């Protein structure tokens with residue numbers, strides 16, 4: 001164990017933005033036809049609780065710069081954290097770390113500082129921890145898997161979800177995600 005005082009790791013920057021919208025078709029039309037974003041994937045509907053969510057790119061080479069998620073008719077319990085949208089506005093934004101090591105240091109630091117992990121999940125493009133700032137804004141803290149890992153099938157990578165423990169030493173373990181090569 002190092003005797004250094006743990007410090008917050010500085011991220012590379014903001015990775016993507018997720019907006020809660022009332023009408024996904026209306027928002028889609030705006031962000032594509034008026035703003036020029038391009039849809040690159042969507043969340044597959046697995047059950048009635050699945051979110052209606054679409055992912056978009058600008059000119060970046062990222063898996064997504066922007067996502068839209070539609071607010072469903074029946075709002076979930078306000079006390080319980082959920083990524084399912086409840087009102088228009090920001091769902092979450094994502095900050096990214098340059099590599100696995102700095103990200104692991106940061107999530108260890110977050111845990112040590114008592115920051116609650118709402119969700120610890122491996123997507124096909126990123127390994128992510130979802131937290132809130134003191135005002136309740138959603139923040140996804142992530143590192144990206146190498147591009148060759150997910151570029152072959154972005155849709156499959158977007159829909160891949162390995163949900164992991166959010167507390168204790170297990171929340172800080174990180175195993176590789178299989179590559180999405182496509183056909």
Ligand SMILES: [Fe+2]
Pocket residue numbers: 016018092094140
């Ligand atoms: Fe995200």
